[in-house]
Amino acid sequence: MTAEYGIRVNALRFRYMDSPTPVLNSVDMEIRPGETVLLLGRSGCGKSTLALCLDGLIPHEIPGDFDGEVWIGPYMTLHTSPDRLRQVVGIVFQDPEAQLVMPRVDEEVAFGLENLAFPATAMPARIGNALALVGLSEKAKAWVETLSGGQKQRLALAAVLAMQPSVLILDEPTANLDPSATLAFYRTMEHLRHSTKATTLLIEHRIDATLPLVDRVVVMGEDGRVITAGSPREIYAASDAALQREGVWVPSSCRLAAALRSIGWPLEGCPLTIAEMEQVIRSSLVLHAGAGASLPIGTAADTSHQALSGHPDEAISVEGVSFAYPDGTVALRDVHLHVPRGSFFALVGANGSGKTTLAKILTGLLPARNGKISILGQEVTSRNRSQISRWVGYVFQNPEHQFVAERVSDELAYSLDSQLEAMERQRRIEKLLAQFGLSDERGSNPFSLSQGQKRRLSIATMVAMEQPILILDEPTFGQDYRSAQEVMSVIRSLQQAGTTIVCITHDMQLVADYAQEVAVIEQGQVTFQGSPRALFRQPELLERAGLDLPPLAVLGARLGLEGLYTVEDWLLWASAYAPIVDKAHYCRTQGW
């Protein structure tokens, strides 16, 4: 690295030109040279705007009301020329598609160097080093189009690293990646921490993988101010409940520790990672149950996830379906799938494994090649394929793609049967607005809503059509804790009202927490269908499919405990077996 610079932000305020209210309200922040800092906050709270300010793109390229000071080492961004800034700060954005410019990998890395008039003769060495740092050396001559999403993000990182900035900003770099690509990205980051000394600001919603990499955490509130900052331990020890209220994700281990404490298990400290949690549980057992106490072995009763074999009728049945795209790519091979009526069914698999193709076939958007599909007992044929949308709703990953109207209420009206009389129509719209927490936004343009609101509206438009089956593509994708919880509780209440839910997801904790049945797709084939519990007992299958165990299941495995996958499982286990838990207290809190 050229030099080690820290970041200092003094009373920073910023308002976008076309917005009446400022996004950033008097932000003060300091990042020391070489430090890695995680910036947390709800979506829409101004994190990305702050990132753009630190990078100097605000105020140089993006106009608005800029007030206050941003210092990168000795440079105050407002008075530093953009080309100088580009040599000291680099930024990686969220969307792998929209930040790569050149057709080839090596040319992409060269792009930034060329812009700063770096001598052409010295470029190959720089490019080679940068690609080696992110593990893409073999792809130097490849077409960017042919890379996977994860490789594209690592390429974006390499392109910034080649410029050898002292300050590196990463704005949700893994939001579009599947678990194994996310893991690969953070492995790269960890490797970088040792090989470069760049001061790093990281913005992420999901933090289980990132906390071990960061020195400090800064939390932004919804009013565009920094609420609190400190080491991860200080932050989470002080106020994990407050952070959850703020809409910020809390590590699974902290969440579990808080839950166990609430039933009277006096756990020490603040375990930030699964490894620490393991230590905390072990030492607490030794402390409270005597040195000789062995870990109580057990499996929690299967209460929350009863097997659905008792329901013979199926919402969706797929028998031997295959599909190939016109260019010859085989997307699905002899797929068999049975979705029980009324269940919460999860469809998991790596990016490009065929999940979305299967969903499109189930919604009639694509025709199935050979095999048989039945929806609610009725066989799907080429003649009634266009009618499937009466039975199956499909919520896309990007909610914006679904919007057709200029107002939220019109969006809902559009989904309602045109035969309805005006009064009844109005009543239904009001009911949906209230149900999805959108009453205050009825007159807004759907495109101007927040990420969470857009997602809820896209689900509401489908619910309005009252189909008995609803397929959701990554419903919690890229959302903060509170939005994700809101969306999931809406989905769960739909299921309780009788809708069959098919949920495409990467999030294995979501599968553990909500799903009754899960199917794994691996390179176009369904390699598993059964209960989540049965799936989590097969870690080698998960790994082959590019999936992870949910963090709490990893903890169970480390402690030699089977069947503990959710917070509820752990509470049940602790109350039944752990000798130190105040059982009376537990019963009271559970309302028994």
Add this chain to the structure above:
Amino acid sequence: MSVSLYQENDTFLHRLNPVAKIAAFSCFILASTLYLDVAVPFAMLVLSWLIGWSLAHISPLALLRRLSPILAAAVGLTIFNTLFYGGPRGDPILALGPIYIWREGLEVGSSIGLRILCVASYSILYVWTTDPGRLVASLIQQARMPYRLAYAILAAYRFVPILQRELANIQAAQQVRAVHLRGHGGLFRRIVSYSIPLLVSGIRQAERLAIAMDARGFGTLPERTYYVRTPLRLADYAFSIASIVACGLLLLALGELGLLHGFLIGVAERVAGAQ
């Protein structure tokens, strides 16, 4: 996908400097359009197949397959211009009720059709054998195009597959809302309902790309350096000059054989003859 039209290989035509290749190919295309005549565009069309075959290992058949969508347009244009020919003419060679077909009309029609094919054939051959990164580099380095403009072209090129993907997504998402089953408005309404989300997402993607380019220092300095160098080599000069000479010789030879009915010459002769 637009990018996939380029087929990576290491042949003479692939190695050629992209701007030199433009110069040579434009020369052939220009020659084919100068004369309103059948022989020249036909010769140029055959020449494009020969060039592709000998210098880039692309079989004429493969090139024809790529041409097939344009073939339909070319045939349509030929028929239209034959039927609606209004220029100087002799006796009709065919009469279909009220419709007459003249020899001159057929000539003009097929000449126009062949020229379309000729332009398309060279264009396809060009895109097929030209690395887009090298094209941009040589547009800047040899053709002295302002680099901002060249990169805007490249960004647009990158955008085609992205927008295609977005459009497919939007169509699918709206199909599940059964937009296509709704009566009033029909096609127009459907186009409107696609175009608003596509426009919104297109603008957002463009903004993101622009910010990403700024973030990498694009446009901060008046001069930039180039990783991909596309110097003109001997082969580039040789090919360009050979192309011009070949065009000239071909035209001369056709003229000697009396096969050349130059557009302007032909008109002048006929005007003279009429007097």
